[in-house]
Amino acid sequence: MNEWEIAAAVLAGALLPCLGVCALAGVADGLVAMELAGTIVATVLMLLAEGLQRQPFIDLALTLAILAIVATLAIARLLEHDL
Amino acid sequence: MSWRHIVASVLLIGGCFLQVWAVLGLVVLRNAYDRLHCLGLAGYGALLMATAILVRQSFSLIGDKALVTGLVLVLFGPILAHTTARSLRIREHGDWRAGIERHQESEDQ
Numbered sequence: 001m002n003e004w005e006i007a008a009a010v011l012a013g014a015l016l017p018c019l020g021v022c023a024l025a026g027v028a029d030g031l032v033a034m035e036l037a038g039t040i041v042a043t044v045l046m047l048l049a050e051g052l053q054r055q056p057f058i059d060l061a062l063t064l065a066i067l068a069i070v071a072t073l074a075i076a077r078l079l080e081h082d083l
Numbered sequence: 084m085s086w087r088h089i090v091a092s093v094l095l096i097g098g099c100f101l102q103v104w105a106v107l108g109l110v111v112l113r114n115a116y117d118r119l120h121c122l123g124l125a126g127y128g129a130l131l132m133a134t135a136i137l138v139r140q141s142f143s144l145i146g147d148k149a150l151v152t153g154l155v156l157v158l159f160g161p162i163l164a165h166t167t168a169r170s171l172r173i174r175e176h177g178d179w180r181a182g183i184e185r186h187q188e189s190e191d192q
Contacts, residue, residue, distance in 0.1 A: 003092060007099045007132070014106040021109055028115035028171050032122070035163055036109055039125040039156055040102055043132055046149050050136045058148040065152050069159045076163075076170040 004051030008044045015040055031075060038068030091139040098131030115171055119164045126160035129153050 018040070021033035042065040049057035105125040112118045133153030140146035172179040 003095060007095055010099055011102055014103055017106050017110045026115075028174070029118060031167060032115050032118045033109060035122055035167065036105060036125055039122070039129055039160070040106070042152060042156060043098075043102060043125075043129045046129070046133060046136065046152055049145050050139065050149070053145075055144055058145045058152070062148050062152045062155070065155045069155070069163060072163050073166055076167045080170045080173040 002051055004047045008047040008051060011040050011044050011047070027079065031072070031079065034075075035068070035072050038064065038072070042068065087138055091135040094131050094135035094138065098128040098135065101125070101128030101131060104128075116168060119168055122164045123160045126153075126156040129156040 015037055018033045018037040022030040022037075025033070042061045045057050045061035045064060049055065049061065102125050105121040105128065108121040108124070109118050112121070130153035133149040136149040137146040140149075169179045172181070176182065
């Protein structure tokens, strides 16, 4: 296990508090936790691409980063009118 | 151990620390508006780790795309935070400017 995989494992563990906030706090806090989780998952995929030397993971990271932005904008817009 | 390895390790640890710190902030801070401040921190953590990959790999396929991913996360973090805060204010008050005019009037008087 190299240092990239260790960092990916640490950050994957950091997703649990985000999941907890999503599950236990209100809708607004859940949206913020989801945004943070999107950033962390994109980073984890980036680290796995380097650690495992698998190029497809870096495509997944870039795609997820862009899709997470679009999803957040859409959900924030829907939240304005009481989803 | 080469200088590339050392610099990449320092950047990796720094980026990891920033993201864990952002998650800690998410748990500790009280409301959604406070928690929004953590998003920018996590974006910079991602950029540090992308830079670590770039230092290690140089400008390869993985290095280039990691840099683009880090830059996307850093550049769009404040936009997302602003959009989310605006939406939350509209959800709570009906208009994002609600209360601001009253505050300005009391300052003018």
